[in-house]
Amino acid sequence: MxxxxxxxxxxxxxxxxxxxxxxxxxxxxxxxxxxxxxxxxxxxxxxxxxxxxxxxxxxxxxxxxxxxxxxxxxxxxxxxxDVPGALRAQRAQVAERIDRLRRLTAGLDRMIDAHERGPLLTAAQQAAIFGPDWDPDRTAQARQRYGDTAQWSQYAERSAARGPAEWQAVADAVAAFERALGDAMDAGVTPGSPAADHLVERHREVFAAYFPLTREMQVCLGRRFETEPGFAAHYDGIRPGLAGWFRRIIDASARARGVDPDTATWG
Missing domain, CATH: 1.10.1660.10 (Multidrug-efflux Transporter Regulator; Chain: A; Domain 2)
Incomplete structure (x- = not known):
């Protein structure tokens, strides 16, 4: 050629x-x-x-x-x-696509931030929502410990979609549950009873604001509530002995559903 x-x-x-x-x-x-x-x-x-x-x-x-x-x-x-008309229509579609990509970029930025630091709240907002005793470093410690797990990713994805109002609703739900927990122990609710099982299910529902909680994972949390000083102090501060009682109602509910608390593992 x-x-x-x-x-x-x-x-x-x-x-x-x-x-x-x-x-x-x-x-x-x-x-x-x-x-x-x-x-x-x-x-x-x-x-x-x-x-x-x-x-x-x-x-x-x-x-x-x-x-x-x-x-x-x-x-x-x-x-x-109508060439100009066709080009204007295409320009409108391109502008819409650019706007959609900008929103996607903003969403990705929020998700990245949430993966790196959890709730997208200032220290002042966290104190107002979670209480003056809230330690902002707790999230960083959790990320260091759990940052490579599926549960942290789920937590971050939920965090990215929440502002102060949504986090306030989560905090209010947790506070209401903990009041009900203390009241139930005061009322003499026994592990394995329908009232106790209802509280265990309610705990899983409330906790789902962070990530889905299986029964086995809930049993593991129950152990930590009783044995880890920070968790135990929190629950026993609501009612003396509440941390141990909370673990017992979780274990009883798990046994009734075929989960052995002695062998349950996270995952």
Missing amino acids: GDTAETGGLTVGQVSTRLGVTVRALHHWDGIGLARPSLRTAGGYRLYTAADLERLHRIVVYREIGLGLDRIRVVLDDSAA
Whole structure:
């Protein structure tokens, strides 16, 4: 095959390089009649003239702004086509897509922040919502301990979708549950009773604000409530002995549902 000077046109490969499109795309556009080369060599190879190249350039531009090939054909070949109108409509679609991507970017930024620091709240907001005794460093400690777990990812995803009002609702639900827990112990509710089982189920529902809690995971939490000083002090501060009683109602409910508290594991 000769060069451009000898043949009066550009080969498919040359056009592909010049316009930054694939040879396959050029063959496809030829096949559907969108952009056919005006010349052929003696051997039957496609050759594109300057006019062909101009049409191809317009196709590339229109395709880059999102027009489909059928719409491009109309814009190029229909003398009655409202080209400015078509471009304005496409511009509106591009603007909508940009706005959607901006919202997606903002959402991704929030999720990244939530993965790195938990609730997207200032220290003052956390104190107002979770109480003056709340330690903002607790979340960082939890991330260091659990940051590579599926539960932390679930917690972060929920955190990313919450503002102060949503977190206040979570805190209110937790506080109401803990009041009910203390009142039940005061009333002499026994582990394994319907009232105790109701509280155990309510705990799982409230805790789901952070991440889904299986019965086995709940048993593991119950152990920590009783044995870890921070948790035990929190619950025993509501009612003396509440941490141990809470664990007992969790264990009794688990046994009734075929979960052995002595062998339950997290996961």
